[in-house]
Amino acid sequence: MAREKGMGSLQKEKSGRWTMRVGINGKRYSRSTRTKDRDQAERVLQRFLAPFGLGTNRLPLADVWNSYVMSPDRNELAPATLNAKRVVWMHFARWMEHFYLPVKDLAGITHEMIAEYLACVRAEICASTYNNRVCVLREIFHVLAAKAGLEEDPWDGVRLRPDDFHSRRELTMDELRRLLDAAKKVEKVGGGGEWYRLFLIGIYTGLRLGDCCRLDWSQINIVQGVIQLMPRKTRRHHQRIVTIPVHPALGRALIGDGAAGVRALPMGAVLPMISEMYAKARWRVSHELTRIFKAANIVTSVKIEGRRHKTPEATFHSLRHTFVSFAANAGVPLHIVQSIVGHESTAMTRHYYHENLTALKSAVAAIPTL
Numbered sequence: 485m486a487r488e489k490g491m492g493s494l495q496k497e498k499s500g501r502w503t504m505r506v507g508i509n510g511k512r513y514s515r516s517t518r519t520k521d522r523d524q525a526e527r528v529l530q531r532f533l534a535p536f537g538l539g540t541n542r543l544p545l546a547d548v549w550n551s552y553v554m555s556p557d558r559n560e561l562a563p564a565t566l567n568a569k570r571v572v573w574m575h576f577a578r579w580m581e582h583f584y585l586p587v588k589d590l591a592g593i594t595h596e597m598i599a600e601y602l603a604c605v606r607a608e609i610c611a612s613t614y615n616n617r618v619c620v621l622r623e624i625f626h627v628l629a630a631k632a633g634l635e636e637d638p639w640d641g642v643r644l645r646p647d648d649f650h651s652r653r654e655l656t657m658d659e660l661r662r663l664l665d666a667a668k669k670v671e672k673v674g675g676g677g678e679w680y681r682l683f684l685i686g687i688y689t690g691l692r693l694g695d696c697c698r699l700d701w702s703q704i705n706i707v708q709g710v711i712q713l714m715p716r717k718t719r720r721h722h723q724r725i726v727t728i729p730v731h732p733a734l735g736r737a738l739i740g741d742g743a744a745g746v747r748a749l750p751m752g753a754v755l756p757m758i759s760e761m762y763a764k765a766r767w768r769v770s771h772e773l774t775r776i777f778k779a780a781n782i783v784t785s786v787k788i789e790g791r792r793h794k795t796p797e798a799t800f801h802s803l804r805h806t807f808v809s810f811a812a813n814a815g816v817p818l819h820i821v822q823s824i825v826g827h828e829s830t831a832m833t834r835h836y837y838h839e840n841l842t843a844l845k846s847a848v849a850a851i852p853t854l
Contacts (some may be wrong), residue, residue: 502519517529550633590632654802655782666679690804
């Protein structure tokens with residue numbers, strides 16, 4: 485087979501196995517490929533040549549991200565997830581360009597370089613962010629291993645850090661009342677009670693903020709007394725509609741005491757002002773919600789050792805945790821709660837379920853005395 489200069493050669497031995505012979509920087513290498521298959525021997529040779537900037541399997545660092553995006557071996561990802569991974573790769577690529585400018589190909593990155601990079605970022609980010617970067621970069625290398633001619637995995641032996649995960653907490657009954665009282669007093673910013681109704685929707689449905697803000701009258705079936713919609717967060721992965729019974733308190737807040745006699749509901753968004761604000765500038769909604777939490781004397785974020793920024797603890801999403809906990813502590817089976825909130829599994833529902841100490845004590849007390 486005709487080859488370019490410096491591309492090495494393959495020679496078939498009497499045993500039927502192929503041996504590669506390569507000359508690099510004045511040195512000659514002769515190694516067995518340990519295979520009798522010609523194509524497989526060619527791939528072994530290409531992996532050997534790649535770290536030296538030779539062979540056909542060179543993958544420049546500048547082309548890594550586009551190659552990953554176009555690779556048929558990667559998982560299908562939502563645009564936001566793919567962009568988050570791009571940010572991680574670009575951070576690593578800029579670091580390589582700053583400290584190891586001569587390295588131009590993916591195969592030229594060694595385990596020592598990766599360890600040095602991780603040591604630099606370890607002190608700047610929390611454990612969960614650190615682990616996310618490791619997993620993203622490791623996946624990119626694995627997906628492109630064959631194309632880049634990686635002979636060895638440079639991520640072999642890289643360990644994850646113990647996670648310092650901190651979940652948003654549920655709210656107490658007293659905190660919920662204070663939130664509703666604070667939301668009633670936000671009339672000066674406009675909305676005609678929309679902020680109060682937004683909190684009620686969150687409390688009594690367990691929906692995420694985006695679904696609460698964009699709730700439409702067409703999604704409310706007043707005859708059956710249910711709200712039916714497809715959560716936007718999980719819409720891309722499955723077309724599953726969740727059915728949420730309308731709590732009497734929520735029904736009265738939305739359509740008044742004569743809900744049973746209503747024949748036709750209004751058209752459009754349930755919260756027109758908030759819906760428009762959420763569509764144009766979500767940060768304004770988040771800013772107003774933070775003001776309401778502060779007016780209710782509820783701390784929204786806490787400082788955790790090892791993290792540069794404060795971590796959210798009590799936000800609008802806490803209402804979802806509260807909904808799941810209240811339902812579970814009331815004895816509602818987890819698979820029913822899972823169906824209402826639209827979780828993929830009961831494992832995720834348990835993550836939202838904060839056991840009530842009184843309920844646990846009652847369960848233990850129910851065991852008869854022996």
